[in-house]
Amino acid sequence: MSRIAVIIDNGFEDSEYLKPAEAFRREGHEIVHIGRKEGAVVKGKKKETPVTIEREVSSLSPDDFDALLIPGGYSPDKLRAYPEPVEFVRAFVESGKPVFFICHGGQLLISADVLRGRKATGWKSIARDLINAGADYRDEEVVVDGNFVSSRQPSDLDAFIRESLRLLPA
Amino acid sequence: MSRIAVIIDNGFEDSEYLKPAEAFRREGHEIVHIGRKEGAVVKGKKKETPVTIEREVSSLSPDDFDALLIPGGYSPDKLRAYPEPVEFVRAFVESGKPVFFICHGGQLLISADVLRGRKATGWKSIARDLINAGADYRDEEVVVDGNFVSSRQPSDLDAFIRESLRLLPA
Numbered sequence: 001m002s003r004i005a006v007i008i009d010n011g012f013e014d015s016e017y018l019k020p021a022e023a024f025r026r027e028g029h030e031i032v033h034i035g036r037k038e039g040a041v042v043k044g045k046k047k048e049t050p051v052t053i054e055r056e057v058s059s060l061s062p063d064d065f066d067a068l069l070i071p072g073g074y075s076p077d078k079l080r081a082y083p084e085p086v087e088f089v090r091a092f093v094e095s096g097k098p099v100f101f102i103c104h105g106g107q108l109l110i111s112a113d114v115l116r117g118r119k120a121t122g123w124k125s126i127a128r129d130l131i132n133a134g135a136d137y138r139d140e141e142v143v144v145d146g147n148f149v150s151s152r153q154p155s156d157l158d159a160f161i162r163e164s165l166r167l168l169p170a
Numbered sequence: 171m172s173r174i175a176v177i178i179d180n181g182f183e184d185s186e187y188l189k190p191a192e193a194f195r196r197e198g199h200e201i202v203h204i205g206r207k208e209g210a211v212v213k214g215k216k217k218e219t220p221v222t223i224e225r226e227v228s229s230l231s232p233d234d235f236d237a238l239l240i241p242g243g244y245s246p247d248k249l250r251a252y253p254e255p256v257e258f259v260r261a262f263v264e265s266g267k268p269v270f271f272i273c274h275g276g277q278l279l280i281s282a283d284v285l286r287g288r289k290a291t292g293w294k295s296i297a298r299d300l301i302n303a304g305a306d307y308r309d310e311e312v313v314v315d316g317n318f319v320s321s322r323q324p325s326d327l328d329a330f331i332r333e334s335l336r337l338l339p340a
Contacts, residue, residue, distance in 0.1 A: 128250075
């Protein structure tokens with residue numbers, strides 16, 4: 001079973017957190033919510049889904065987890081305004097462990113400068129940012145490149161979850 | 171007196187619209203709210219300030235205005251998901267008329283690909299995107315480069331308004 005970090009802040013796209021987390025748990029994996037302040041309750045932008053931050057990102061290393069999930073909405077924009085979440089994402093990508101990102105999730109990988117030459121997708125508003133960051137941008141429901149699984153939007157969630165589960169050791 | 175277009179959508183940073191618009195009107199300039207759907211009411215992210223879209227951006231050209239204001243918040247992210255606002259911004263920049271952008275406002279200029287070699291600033295979360303788009307990024311309260319005036323955040327508004335007014339014919 002895998003231990004999966006979800007890096008999250010206020011304004012996340014509710015379904016992009018809820019559906020993967022539910023699917024990962026159903027398969028027996030563990031979910032740990034990480035963010036800027038331990039104990040803080042962050043909320044989704046549509047349904048105001050409350051999520052409690054269990055571990056503060058500045059205290060963590062990629063060794064603590066087997067995979068990383070980055071939901072979209074405005075959560076990635078809030079996280080990447082600070083160095084600690086960006087450094088954690090950079091270290092996690094460099095560890096070679098699976099990273100799942102959807103919608104605006106790729107914004108954290110842009111700030112971490114880890115997209116050069118990598119196939120990836122994301123919400124259409126950030127397509128130009130992904131390309132400018134060196135990504136090989138694809139307008140597809142799911143894009144898999146090594147340890148990266150990325151999707152564009154909530155309607156891609158089934159494909160996103162399917163391909164993410166494939167990268168998790170059962 | 172100048173006729174200033176404000177390109178705006180839901181989730182704008184209230185003060186980054188309210189304060190410049192008030193200052194421009196006080197000096198005798200006219201404000202016209204433009205956006206994706208004529209008659210739509212869009213709201214600010216904090217105080218839910220309501221703004222009615224007076225003109226649909228797809229029906230407009232730079233000839234209709236003397237300057238363009240792009241408030242920040244999540245409004246630019248919503249607008250740049252569609253080609254019409256991006257095309258309008260590109261045409262406006264190419265017209266050489268003044269363009270004022272603050273916080274996330276530069277996201278529209280990134281999508282329009284009009285920042286190469288230009289000095290600019292913006293909210294810290296998009297600093298990497300501005301640099302990747304070819305901007306000469308400055309972490310300063312206001313940056314003036316030809317017809318561009320840009321600032322980072324609400325606390326920069328006094329400087330942003332002061333430098334913007336300098337580019338408007340009285």
